Amino acid sequence: MLRVESLTKTYATGDKALNGVSFDVPPGEVVGLIGPSGSGKSTLIRGINRLVEPSSGRVLLNDSDITRLGRSELQRARRRMGMIFQEYALVERLTVMENVLSGRLGYVSFWRSLFRRFPQRDVDKAFALLARVGLTEQTDKRASALSGGQRQRVGIARALEQDPELLLVDEPTASLDPKTARQIMRLICEVCREQALPAIISLHDVLLAKMFVDRIIGLRAGEIVFDGPPAKLDTSILTEIYGEEDWTEIHDDGHEEAHAPELSHEERMAGLT
């Protein structure tokens, strides 16, 4: 499905943000990417769809090498990868619907997109997605009029509108309060499971990662230091990733969280309406 082979990124300043990162993501797997700030999480995610140009290494999406594509081929490859951003990155002055439909830009001609005449299929899909993320009422509001959680829902709908084969998610919860953060993470993981969609989610919150994802990759200084199921992520590994700190409290917290999904069914419904 997605294969990253010894991906390396050296910035013009000489800083090595990524150093020989390799891993595979099979269909339908949700991978959490953790590591301290500056460990290369964001660069790795942006290196996959080449918002950051990798220095060397390969990215294979269904056997086509993305790092070798020309400009227009890259545009075609990008429509297959939906991306969700840290600060939502919605176009603030466009309506919610326009933001969602912008997910189809790679598929429609310039003139259609200029006059906002998208094919009925795309519009239907956008309405269905807005209903799925619970924003039907907000269709014609400007993105700037929404709350943080609502904006990130629009971001999710925009990524899904692309009919992606892969979701790239960069710190989706960094600017949200803890409750909304969980609702958003739950929503992302649910849609991934519904559609057997693989995803790579970078997270600064280890707890959230352990709660929701199937597999965790730990980065430190641009290199992979852990790759395995969340259950195997113990104190010694966290110390290796983040450095010396008292991890027991987090573990206790994590323990409580293990029961949380059963308790929060109502909360989940509340979050979607």
Added chain:
Amino acid sequence: MPVTTINGHVLWQRRTAAEQWAAWAGWLALAVLFVFCWQVMNKNTMWVFVEDAPRQAADLFARAWPPRWSYLDRLWGPLWDTINIATLGTMLGIVLATPVAFLAARNTTPSAAFIRPAALLVIVASRSINSLIWALLLVAIIGPGLLAGIIAIALRSIGFIGKLLYEAIEEIDETQVEAVSATGASNWQVMDYAVVPQILPAFAGISVFRWDINIRESTILGLVGAGGIGVQLQSSLARLAWAEVTVIFIVILVTVFVSEWVSAKVRAAII
């Protein structure tokens, strides 16, 4: 720290002695520059005329008042022309300035090494030459009339609109651009969906602001023959008909006030 101890007392001064001297020297240099410029400038000034000025002013005022209101009837046509020069000139200026702004903005220019400096030069050249000088050139080239005025206004507006617009383009939020390009959109689609929505309010505000300035400028273009109410002003001045000049000044003032009010209202509504 300019703190010194003299005879056991701690003395504090705002500046050190050297700084103090530098400040005084700066002021002195400014004064010398002023006196020198004043001397050079007034080499040929006839001070008799300057001394005579109060009498001249009184004489002028006596001849200018009361305004000859009947002249107003012949001003409506030229006033309409003036407004058209400003409006059409602003529109043409917007059309010409927008591509220049995109070529001059660091984040949208196709080539930072060649095209950007060229676009910046266009902006500076347009900004440094007043619309009246543009009109002077154009009247010589295409003859007197509205067209010369419209083009003069447009040429002067390129620099103003271009400069403010390219600064607005450079200030946009790049993450929105990144997000739209991540969907696989083409460059033109990124422009349409990520760049244009962000600069639209600034664009509208700048255009209305320039329109307001252009109304002001178009009132005097007629002095060099580029149409509008200035043509009337020129002929009244030539005939020393100061009572008519007064009427024209009043009409210009009212027009400028109205356009300023309209522009302020529209800008407040947009932002």
Added chain:
Amino acid sequence: MSDAATQPRSWRRPPLIGNAWLRWAIIAGALVYLVAALSTIEVNWERVSQGLTQGWRFIEGFLAPDFTSRSRDIWRGMEESLTMTVTSTIVGCLISIPIGLGAARNIAPLPVYAVCRAIIAVSRSLQEIIIAILFVAMFGFGPFAGFLTLSFATIGFMAKLLAEDIEDIDETQAEAIRATGASWWQVVNYGIQPQVVPRLIGLSFYRLDINFRESAVIGIVGAGGIGATLNTAMQRYEYSTAGALLIMIIAIVLVAEYLSSLLRKWVQ
């Protein structure tokens, strides 16, 4: 909500103006105006085609500027323009300081405020050219009238911006100084001056630049400076001299802008 999810629904971008009547009225009004305005332009195409050859000669003159044959006139015009710019900026800025203080609502009493605001309004609403016409009529031709014109225009510009700056200051700083029992002058000196002086200096350099550009224009109505030289050159169809003058104006404005940006960085 289930309807929305299942049934096909068309979507259109919501229009900028919600009310359809108002929207169409505005569009129709704009179209009518455009047609009416365009129809007032009378173009004498014969004259324009003649003019194009002239225009070409002008471009040639611009590309091959002639600095020498009228160098006396050019030099004199430049001298007048530059000296006029410097003196009027200095005088205008000095006079604008008391008026700017008086026009700031937070430190001036109401009668003073009204008078100062009135001076600013008069100075700003009159075009430089119009003022120049009046001053030339009163004081005779030459750069002295130009100097008065530019000083007058500088007062309105600087005083307005200074007053706005003072109205925008951090009031708590001024309040703290007032709380020490300082007099009005001391409040201005300690609480306000430090906050506005850097920007004031930056603005005066900006105004120096504007005054130079304006000095190139007011000569057309007889107030001295490079504009008079340019006007004469155009009337004599000496396009290469006119081109040389324009190049000099652009170059000086470029240099002035660059220097003032350097100075502003240094001051702030």
